[in-house]
Amino acid sequence: xxxxxxxxxxxxxxxxxxxxxxxxxxxxxxxxxxxxxxxxxxxxxxxxxxxxxxxxxxxxxxxxxxxxxxxxxxxxxxxxxxxxxxxxxxxxxxxxxxxxxxxxxxxxxxxxxxxxxxxxxxxxxxxxxxxxxxxxxxxxxxxxxxxxxxxxxxxxxxxxxxxxxxxxxxxxxxxxxxxxxxxxxxxxxxxxxxxxxxxxxxxxxxxxxxxxxxxxxxxxxxxxxxxxxxxxxxxxxxxxxxxxxxxxxxxxxxxxxxxxxxxxxxxxxxxxxxxxxxxxxxxxxxxxxxxxxxxxxxxxxxxxxxxxxxxxxxxxxxxxxxxxxxxxxxxxxxxxxxxxxxxxxxxxxxxxxxxxxxxxxxxxxxxxxxxxxxxxxxxxxxxx
Numbered sequence: 001x002x003x004x005x006x007x008x009x010x011x012x013x014x015x016x017x018x019x020x021x022x023x024x025x026x027x028x029x030x031x032x033x034x035x036x037x038x039x040x041x042x043x044x045x046x047x048x049x050x051x052x053x054x055x056x057x058x059x060x061x062x063x064x065x066x067x068x069x070x071x072x073x074x075x076x077x078x079x080x081x082x083x084x085x086x087x088x089x090x091x092x093x094x095x096x097x098x099x100x101x102x103x104x105x106x107x108x109x110x111x112x113x114x115x116x117x118x119x120x121x122x123x124x125x126x127x128x129x130x131x132x133x134x135x136x137x138x139x140x141x142x143x144x145x146x147x148x149x150x151x152x153x154x155x156x157x158x159x160x161x162x163x164x165x166x167x168x169x170x171x172x173x174x175x176x177x178x179x180x181x182x183x184x185x186x187x188x189x190x191x192x193x194x195x196x197x198x199x200x201x202x203x204x205x206x207x208x209x210x211x212x213x214x215x216x217x218x219x220x221x222x223x224x225x226x227x228x229x230x231x232x233x234x235x236x237x238x239x240x241x242x243x244x245x246x247x248x249x250x251x252x253x254x255x256x257x258x259x260x261x262x263x264x265x266x267x268x269x270x271x272x273x274x275x276x277x278x279x280x281x282x283x284x285x286x287x288x289x290x291x292x293x294x295x296x297x298x299x300x301x302x303x304x305x306x307x308x309x310x311x312x313x314x315x316x317x318x319x320x321x322x323x324x325x326x327x328x329x330x331x332x333x334x335x336x337x338x339x340x341x342x343x344x345x346x347x348x349x350x351x352x353x354x355x356x357x358x359x360x361x362x363x364x365x366x367x368x369x370x371x372x373x374x375x376x377x378x379x380x381x382x383x384x
Contacts, residue, residue: 027054028293031079033062039314047301073097073287080288086117086279089125090344098125099286106303114320117279117339126281127298129308130317133275134183134248135333137260142243150268154223157243169223171233171245176226179354183246185276191269196341201384204375212360212367214268219361249330252316262329264336277337348381
């Protein structure tokens with residue numbers, strides 16, 4: 001249950017003595033997407049009363065929020081605080097638009113992996129609040145047993161399709177234009193590969209080539225297809241037309257009322273499957289005209305258990321704060337993952353990586369050659 005504003009005001013009142021009241025008419029602007037705007041608006045009202053300032057929560061589409069921030073912050077037109085994932089860090093720091101944050105003893109309130117994800121080149125830049133990854137959602141009516149391996153999962157799903165009880169063996173989303181490196185990453189890592197190893201691109205290492213061959217097999221067996229987008233996969237799972245769905249907590253609102261268990265993605269290779277872990281958090285602009293006020297809001301208000309609980313209750317993402325109970329079931333899957341790289345070079349990785357997977361799924365060319373060619377193009381772009 002979300003705490004009342006009155007409770008929030010009382011709980012954070014002790015912070016008021018730490019920071020002098022700012023001048024009147026000061027406005028603190030926060031950019032957030034639709035899932036975070038409402039709880040932030042409620043938290044901001046308590047902050048307004050305590051500090052005597054105006055807080056404007058501006059709802060922005062997540063797709064353009066980062067780039068809009070990069071372009072507008074230097075002009076003075078950007079926000080004071082933004083909400084976003086940790087893999088934005090490299091580009092934001094590179095463009096000089098983020099101010100470092102000193103979490104101090106507050107860091108102990110959060111999962112170490114969450115704080116590490118908010119760290120870039122040894123400096124913390126964000127206050128985490130959620131940690132997430134893809135997981136396996138299983139319909140217990142169609143698939144009563146937890147699969148031990150991905151091949152077990154495929155066999156169960158294929159039988160249900162053959163018997164007319166399902167339309168798809170598994171809802172594994174593939175974007176028909178961009179591929180699905182994010183959703184497929186747990187399977188790739190189970191063959192011992194990774195996107196980077198020791199700072200070096202590794203998608204075409206021995207494990208990556210084994211995964212490429214496995215992906216071709218999944219395509220030939222009609223387990224993965226470019227016709228199964230995220231929307232179609234989620235809809236099929238919601239209607240009971242597939243026993244499994246690989247997705248994250250962001251899909252939970254669309255699945256209300258649907259019975260399912262949340263489990264880690266099972267391994268397809270010899271190693272555990274490790275999904276990309278994403279950490280959501282709050283950043284302070286390096287260009288803010290109110291740095292003390294912005295840091296006060298992030299560090300003293302948003303780091304409380306009550307504020308973090310309110311954000312968790314609304315957004316449904318697993319909490320990064322250890323004292324906030326997880327109500328999603330996704331925390332187990334995230335605990336076995338690895339933080340998605342937050343380096344600027346990742347912007348040059350996704351495109352060719354995804355297109356190579358599309359070619360493997362839809363074409364007849366050698367999967368190993370397709371993977372190596374994509375890796376060579378990426379290395380040329382990042383200067384590796």
